[in-house]
Amino acid sequence: MSEIKNIPLRAFHEEKSARFVPFAGWNMPVQYTSIIQEHIAVRERVGLFDVSHMGEVILTGSESVAFLNYLLTNDFFDLEVGASRYSMMCEPNGMVVDDLIVYRLDEEEFLICVNASNAEKDFAWMVQHSEGFDVNLEDQSRDWVLLAIQGPQSESFLNPIAAMDLSALERFHHQKAILAEVELWFSRTGYTGEDGFELFIPSEKAEVVATAIAERAEQQGLNDFYCGLGCRDSLRLEAGYPLYGHEISDVIDPITAGLGWTVKLGKSSDFLGKSALQKIKDEKPSRRVKFYKLNDRRIARQGESIWSGEDEIGEVLSGTHSPILQCAIGSAIVDSGRLGDPSMEVRLRGKSIGLTWVKPPVHLSK
Amino acid sequence: MSTIRDDLKYTQDHEWISAEGNIGKIGVSDFAQESLGDVTFVELPEVGASFAKGDAFGVVESVKAASDLYLPVSGTVVEVNEALEDTPELINSSPYDDGWIVKIELEEPSQVDELLSPTAYKGLI
Numbered sequence: 288m289s290e291i292k293n294i295p296l297r298a299f300h301e302e303k304s305a306r307f308v309p310f311a312g313w314n315m316p317v318q319y320t321s322i323i324q325e326h327i328a329v330r331e332r333v334g335l336f337d338v339s340h341m342g343e344v345i346l347t348g349s350e351s352v353a354f355l356n357y358l359l360t361n362d363f364f365d366l367e368v369g370a371s372r373y374s375m376m377c378e379p380n381g382m383v384v385d386d387l388i389v390y391r392l393d394e395e396e397f398l399i400c401v402n403a404s405n406a407e408k409d410f411a412w413m414v415q416h417s418e419g420f421d422v423n424l425e426d427q428s429r430d431w432v433l434l435a436i437q438g439p440q441s442e443s444f445l446n447p448i449a450a451m452d453l454s455a456l457e458r459f460h461h462q463k464a465i466l467a468e469v470e471l472w473f474s475r476t477g478y479t480g481e482d483g484f485e486l487f488i489p490s491e492k493a494e495v496v497a498t499a500i501a502e503r504a505e506q507q508g509l510n511d512f513y514c515g516l517g518c519r520d521s522l523r524l525e526a527g528y529p530l531y532g533h534e535i536s537d538v539i540d541p542i543t544a545g546l547g548w549t550v551k552l553g554k555s556s557d558f559l560g561k562s563a564l565q566k567i568k569d570e571k572p573s574r575r576v577k578f579y580k581l582n583d584r585r586i587a588r589q590g591e592s593i594w595s596g597e598d599e600i601g602e603v604l605s606g607t608h609s610p611i612l613q614c615a616i617g618s619a620i621v622d623s624g625r626l627g628d629p630s631m632e633v634r635l636r637g638k639s640i641g642l643t644w645v646k647p648p649v650h651l652s653k
Numbered sequence: 654m655s656t657i658r659d660d661l662k663y664t665q666d667h668e669w670i671s672a673e674g675n676i677g678k679i680g681v682s683d684f685a686q687e688s689l690g691d692v693t694f695v696e697l698p699e700v701g702a703s704f705a706k707g708d709a710f711g712v713v714e715s716v717k718a719a720s721d722l723y724l725p726v727s728g729t730v731v732e733v734n735e736a737l738e739d740t741p742e743l744i745n746s747s748p749y750d751d752g753w754i755v756k757i758e759l760e761e762p763s764q765v766d767e768l769l770s771p772t773a774y775k776g777l778i
Contacts, residue, residue, distance in 0.1 A: 318690065322716050323716070517690070517716060584694035585714065585719075586693065586694070588719075608691075608693040636712065
């Protein structure tokens with residue numbers, strides 16, 4: 288087991304009273320005040336996450352686009368410079384190696400942002416499958432600090448301190464600009480279901496940027512501005528976003544997960560997993576990933592069975608408390624033929640609790 | 654720093670009890686609520702239920718996990734804090750006052766004396 292790593296801004300977060308937990312090989316801030324308060328701050332105002340544990344791979348070379356189209360399920364032929372796209376990276380059997388975002392920085396330069404828990408595996412996978420392509424891959428995971436500013440007030444919060452007009456930056460687009468005299472990438476992306484920005488900052492200059500952001504937050508008198516991984520999970524689950532190892536994994540393919548829109552079977556190239564995913568689509572998945580809410584505050588946790596009468600028809604993949612709905616919510620994998628059953632339930636500590644399927648965003652369901 | 658109230662007795666499982674006559678009021682310590690994080694649900698026992706010392710009498714659930722509550726002494730539940738059904742976060746905001754969990758009729762009031770003093774509990778956390 289390799290040694291647990293500290294993010295570059297550890298001291299900054301300690302000063303903001305972060306509580307740290309080990310996650311995917313990193314000591315990460317999990318909460319500052321309260322998971323629920325931080326969650327609500329992001330839904331109603333704006334919050335800052337340090338997600339520097341995420342992996343960054345830089346891809347360059349004349350055949351970068353052809354390589355991405357072979358490596359990944361989404362279509363990158365028409366991805367413009369300044370735009371980014373979400374995709375799956377699949378095994379030949381259609382199961383998921385990781386989900387990621389590809390940013391086109393220049394004609395022949397791409398940044399690929401991957402999950403921390405998969406970063407080493409992903410890089411090895413990319414290198415292994417790059418044979419025969421004129422490309423170069425560099426693991427720059429330690430070179431970048433990634434700060435996410437999320438919430439409906441993100442733009443009005445950041446605009447006065449950014450040397451660009453952020454209102455002109457569209458969703459899934461990025462641009463290089465200055466903040467606190469540091470050049471960094473502003474990307475209009477996030478993992479909360481709210482508007483927001485992700486800032487890719489060269490690690491050695493990140494403290495200056497973080498300090499400028501902290502000063503702005505103080506001037507604005509923002510409460511619960513600093514947000515940890517705890518509310519990152521409850522926010523993404525309310526939004527209905529997948530987390531690797533839960534809704535997608537090496538045993539759950541993207542079609543089953545309801546992420547078929549990221550699999551472009553019609554694109555003009557072969558890609559890893561194509562024939563397997565075509566088969567899964569043609570035969571229709573035997574199970575489906577769906578989001579639910581419970582008629583109760585008891586949380587059904589990963590692995591809990593879902594029942595229809597005396598039949599076990601599925602299993603919980605993620606479960607948490609929704610601070611917005613004030614009830615338990617989650618995701619589950621369920622036998623496709625049973626999704627229309629009239630009543631389903633989980634059984635927690637001897638109590639049967641009714642379950643309702645909801646279309647994400649879960650927190651906006653009636 | 655967690656607050657430890659001087660007028661209470663404690664257990665190794667981070668419950669507290671205050672006894673008046675043969676009635677004991679029970680909750681969880683400030684240290685416990687800090688460790689749990691935001692409490693989202695409290696499963697309360699039925700009034701009239703009897704438990705032996707050390708029995709699990711309820712569950713306190715947070716975003717992170719569900720944890721059993723253990724009765725510090727033997728007794729019968731005479732009252733539960735119904736406010737926790739809709740506002741379980743009282744355990745976070747007021748663990749020693751508004752966030753109390755149950756009141757019990759003590760079977761053996763002397764059992765209270767055997768529990769941890771505030772000083773002994775402080776040494777434990």
